[in-house]
Amino acid sequence: MALRNILEKGDPTLEKNCRPITDFNARIHELLDDMAETLTASGGVGLAAPQVGVLRRAVLVLETNVDEGQEEYIIEMLNPEIIATEGEQTGAEGCLSVPGVYGIVTRPETVTVRAQDRFGESFTVTGHGLTARAFCHEIDHLSGHLFLEKAERILTPEELAGGEEDGDGEDA
Numbered sequence: 766m767a768l769r770n771i772l773e774k775g776d777p778t779l780e781k782n783c784r785p786i787t788d789f790n791a792r793i794h795e796l797l798d799d800m801a802e803t804l805t806a807s808g809g810v811g812l813a814a815p816q817v818g819v820l821r822r823a824v825l826v827l828e829t830n831v832d833e834g835q836e837e838y839i840i841e842m843l844n845p846e847i848i849a850t851e852g853e854q855t856g857a858e859g860c861l862s863v864p865g866v867y868g869i870v871t872r873p874e875t876v877t878v879r880a881q882d883r884f885g886e887s888f889t890v891t892g893h894g895l896t897a898r899a900f901c902h903e904i905d906h907l908s909g910h911l912f913l914e915k916a917e918r919i920l921t922p923e924e925l926a927g928g929e930e931d932g933d934g935e936d937a
């Protein structure tokens with residue numbers, strides 16, 4: 766495994782549409798392994814392939830809603846599609862490709878995604894709260910969209926210094 770460089774806003778790669786994954790081969794597995802290492806090192810809750818310069822439909826989200834004593838774990842989603850949403854949440858959101866900037870974004874409270882795993886097997890997964898937010902955020906990356914487009918406003922330096930009271934403000 767290896768750390769990959771995370772592209773930042775302004776890089777045209779982040780504005781492009783990503784292609785589906787059709788070969789679930791060693792190269793894709795290496796990409797996913799590298800993305801997991803990069804995500805863990807970054808301290809964020811999600812990472813999409815275009816953020817590491819690969820225009821393929823693959824995203825990782827850290828599932829943080831785990832029972833006490835359980836380890837958080839990374840969900841790998843290839844060719845993900847949102848198939849159901851429920852409710853609404855409004856709070857702070859950030860992005861590893863837009864360091865230090867947090868905006869207030871409204872997302873569904875619960876999101877169900879259908880995706881394929883690294884071997885091409887289909888599955889569905891439901892996320893709540895921060896996980897649902899990250900599902901939406903990462904899948905937006907696959908069509909070249911950043912959270913800034915959906916932010917109703919950007920948090921001020923005072924709000925940031927105040928401990929991100931408006932929400933989790935996690936990077937994804």
Ligand code: CO
Nearest residue numbers: 860861862937
């Ligand atoms: Co992001």
